[in-house]
Amino acid sequence: MKINQFLDATYLKTAAQAGVSEQRNLDKVMQLVEEAIVYNYKLVMIRSNYISIVKKLLQEAKSTVLVGTVIDFPEGNASLEKKLEEAQKAILLGADELDFVVNYKAFKEGNLHLIKKEVINCISICLTNNKVAKFIIEIAALSNEEIIVISRLIKQVVLDNFGEENAKNVFVKSSTGFYKTEESIPNGATLEKMKIISKNAKPLKIKAAGGVRDYEMAIKMIALGVDRIGTSSSKEIINKEHNTNKGY
Template sequence: MDDIRQYLDSTYLKTAAQANLTDEANREVVRSVINEAITEGFKLVMVRPDMVNMACQMITAAQSSVDVGTVIDFPDGDGGLDAKLAEAEEAIKNGADDLDFVADYKAFIDGDLIAVEAEILQCTRLGLRYGRVVKWIIEVAALTPEQIKGICALIKGVVTANADVTDYNSVFIKSSTGFYKTADGLPNGATPETIKIMMECAPPLAVKAAGGVRNYQEAIAMINMGVKRIGTSSAKAIADGGPAVSEGY
């Protein structure tokens, strides 16, 4: 297979409060994650929107080819279409290559398909217009298997009906934020079972496995299932063939 580093979106999305750090200390953690991505040659570094500009500057200064991704309407996805578009436009202006939108999975669960379809259409159209990669986070831990099938079908239907076939490989369906709170210690991210459903329902759109991929063997298993990207906070450990060194983003 290709270098596993080209599948890895090295991810750090904790706020200072979530990490129990000062703002500057948390910013230093982000800098270290960006520098590691540059040194290791990962496909992408995924950071919060307010860190995108710094990441782009560091990568440009290093003459690196690492892409920069960010999350939009994170982590709940219920901020509304206008907020999603405004945040995405700002991220594009700051240089983000990939836009990982949290789909309004709560609206989907509630049956408000018109609202979900509208955000998929408008936000995907915005990202593709600027040549960005668009990923839709569906939060599999919040959904039943049938709901995973349904939201994948909805996203695929909107994209394939409105985008050119040459754009399909720039739109992903992504499993998880990594921040969803589950009961009884159940997985809150990608599992073989949920990825299997996504791989059956998402193509021709690509799939990104995120949350819960914690070692090299799990990453290879996901790649063998057909995923094109893996979001992980332990990219170096995975690339080196070892276990994850941390959990959560």
């Protein structure tokens, strides 16, 4: 297995969140991109203000690594108009894949009409521009039953409005990695939660994000049907795969 093609190497902290200068934060992004070029990851997931410089670096290296960004991150409660405006800007900057944070608070309040409208419009802008859409449902904020409902809802919206042929261009994604939980409860992907998503979202693609930090967990996720893994530990995962294959 070439695990590198499952990896969305991720750095989404702002300079303020990282506690560093803007230049140092840019340096961290550039370091990630250089690493992605060397290891040929599927994608680098970054904030939209870095898209232009990252695209330029990848093009100069003649790399096939894709560029992804997040929309309405990490809260997901902006208006649909704001979501689409942010998406359009990211597309114009050159993003290949857009990870939208679903308005999970509205979903929990029972506003399924809003969620359907978000999903339809966000997929439309992506497919029209030959981009991939991913929907972050923030599983740490949801019960298992809610994960089932929202996964099925997104799947049905895709099948009803865009056809099964477009299922490959839409992902259900677990987490932002920024959700605050209590009592050290995981805020990212777990095997239990990803199994639920896999069972209820297929034939859509599935992305596990947050908490996948080692090769063993990555392999278990892939065995569950996960198509992509968002992680800040891509290099560690790749190196373990290399050592495992060498019999170390």
